[in-house]
Amino acid sequence: MNLKTKLFLLKYQLAKNGAISQFDEALKIETLSEKELKDISFKKFKTIFDYAYTHIPYYTKKYKAAGIQPNDILTEKDIQKIPILTRKDLVDHYNEFYSTEIDKEKLRISTTGGSTGTPVKVGFTKNLIREIPKWRILNWWGLSPNVNMATFYRNIHASRLQMMALNFIYYPQRVIRFDATQINEKRILDFINKFNRIKPDLIHGYVGALDTVANYLLEHNIHLEHQPKVIWLTAAPITKGVEAKIAKAFQAPVCDQYGCSEMYFIAAECPQKEGLHIFADSVYVEILGEDNKPLPTGEYGKVTFTNLNEFYFPLIRYQNGDESRMLTHKCSCGMNLPLMDKVKGRISEKLIMPDGTILSGEYLTCLFDNHTDEVKQFQIIQRKDSSIDINILFFDHCMNKKEVIDDTFNKLKERIHNDKLLRINEVTSIENKRGKLKFIISER
Numbered sequence: 001m002n003l004k005t006k007l008f009l010l011k012y013q014l015a016k017n018g019a020i021s022q023f024d025e026a027l028k029i030e031t032l033s034e035k036e037l038k039d040i041s042f043k044k045f046k047t048i049f050d051y052a053y054t055h056i057p058y059y060t061k062k063y064k065a066a067g068i069q070p071n072d073i074l075t076e077k078d079i080q081k082i083p084i085l086t087r088k089d090l091v092d093h094y095n096e097f098y099s100t101e102i103d104k105e106k107l108r109i110s111t112t113g114g115s116t117g118t119p120v121k122v123g124f125t126k127n128l129i130r131e132i133p134k135w136r137i138l139n140w141w142g143l144s145p146n147v148n149m150a151t152f153y154r155n156i157h158a159s160r161l162q163m164m165a166l167n168f169i170y171y172p173q174r175v176i177r178f179d180a181t182q183i184n185e186k187r188i189l190d191f192i193n194k195f196n197r198i199k200p201d202l203i204h205g206y207v208g209a210l211d212t213v214a215n216y217l218l219e220h221n222i223h224l225e226h227q228p229k230v231i232w233l234t235a236a237p238i239t240k241g242v243e244a245k246i247a248k249a250f251q252a253p254v255c256d257q258y259g260c261s262e263m264y265f266i267a268a269e270c271p272q273k274e275g276l277h278i279f280a281d282s283v284y285v286e287i288l289g290e291d292n293k294p295l296p297t298g299e300y301g302k303v304t305f306t307n308l309n310e311f312y313f314p315l316i317r318y319q320n321g322d323e324s325r326m327l328t329h330k331c332s333c334g335m336n337l338p339l340m341d342k343v344k345g346r347i348s349e350k351l352i353m354p355d356g357t358i359l360s361g362e363y364l365t366c367l368f369d370n371h372t373d374e375v376k377q378f379q380i381i382q383r384k385d386s387s388i389d390i391n392i393l394f395f396d397h398c399m400n401k402k403e404v405i406d407d408t409f410n411k412l413k414e415r416i417h418n419d420k421l422l423r424i425n426e427v428t429s430i431e432n433k434r435g436k437l438k439f440i441i442s443e444r
Ligand SMILES: [Zn+2]
Pocket: 270, 271, 272, 273, 274, 277, 331, 332, 333, 334, 335
């Protein structure tokens, strides 16, 4: 750890006590064996389960009704006896998830976007150090917590005083903040200037916004004067084509991180990119089938997770609607943190045709992987009458638009056996909601 990093962490510690020791501890955990990691994970699961049983009204009621007691959960296998928590449970019983021991003021309430229908509210204990997993990922990529970075997020509305406090905590780190909701040419040019001056080693943020800036760089043949070490993407499933394009535009590898509004850090890629390492000491991940029974490693199923650090608003065996699978191989980086695959499109992003044919999110998002040089952006919308609009925004230089359109039309026609339900449209812009790119929209 160099002096600058130490200074940064010491200052950080002024705001949040325990930051340095917790970071050290987390790094140590990454060197443990698979068995040791499993033991830690189960022990923490058991602790939070026991706590929730006594202190969280929702779980007390639910577990008692299911006839389960803390004594019934003695091995990892016993976890299967515990009822699942769905988004609907969380929405319907939101007020019963607070610990009886906590003053509500000590929780920060976060509301998830309503992309899957009803927004969900979740509480986070304010003094938990949420940056630890972030620092861990940076460490995997050879970067320190105070790395200079460019971020692409929704603009945070902070007061002057709050900004000063933030700057104090983060000093000497330099951050270029790009508001992902307000992208225009002037702002992109301003970003490029700042980028060349500050030379950040990390680019961090929403895929949608980064995709737009990447398009601009490629279209205008702009080469940045500095190569960052990594581009860390969050908050959206990404297609191979988009990942390759962003990597090309910024001349750096892309790190895919998986999380959701209910839990920001679940897993992330190391530079080997052989799967996403699960933070097994802070989240317990299960992959379950339709019947909520565990699936063999390698099979796709419902992501089900337990936040092992959040006691005052615990999520135990929570299903957020994502699908993924565990991977069987070990990562060549040597870490024993288990590996999961990239998350498939949200379950709700499956499109179902009138004859029952399912177009999976994964299939649809790969539709243009052979046309990454022609297709700048696309969006697939299923209308109320089940028909599908595929909106394509082409690169200006694209000369074979018709070929791409015909190719896509034929590919899909084969799948859905009914070309009357299919429209492929060339568009001049694609709606980019608050910087987040949504590939698939179902209006049904
Ligand atoms: Zn690895």
